[in-house]
Amino acid sequence: MIIIMMGWDRNTIRKGIRELTSGIICVDNYSARGRYVDVWGGxxxxxxxxxxx
Incomplete structure (x- = not known):
């Protein structure tokens, strides 16, 4: 049900359950996807x- 409502897949659910049980937040490199941003400004x-x- 939550998969349909939120658009999550089983890997997202598994990651969330592991975060809740372990108390450690899994950080992914989501910000590296997509377009490159020049942080140094030239x-x-x-x-x-x-x-x-």
């Missing part, structure tokens, strides 16, 4: 230009 390009002249 800082690496400026440093490269300074070093190379």
């Amino acid at each position: 800082f690496a390009k400026v440093i490269f230009e300074e070093v190379t002249g």
Whole structure:
């Protein structure tokens, strides 16, 4: 029932049950999926230009 309502699959349910029983929160790398965000704001390009002249 919850699978249909929330759109979760069995792996998500298994992960949640394991988190509840162990008390340890499993952190995945979900933020790495999708589009790349330049967190340095072009800082690496400026440093490269300074070093190379």
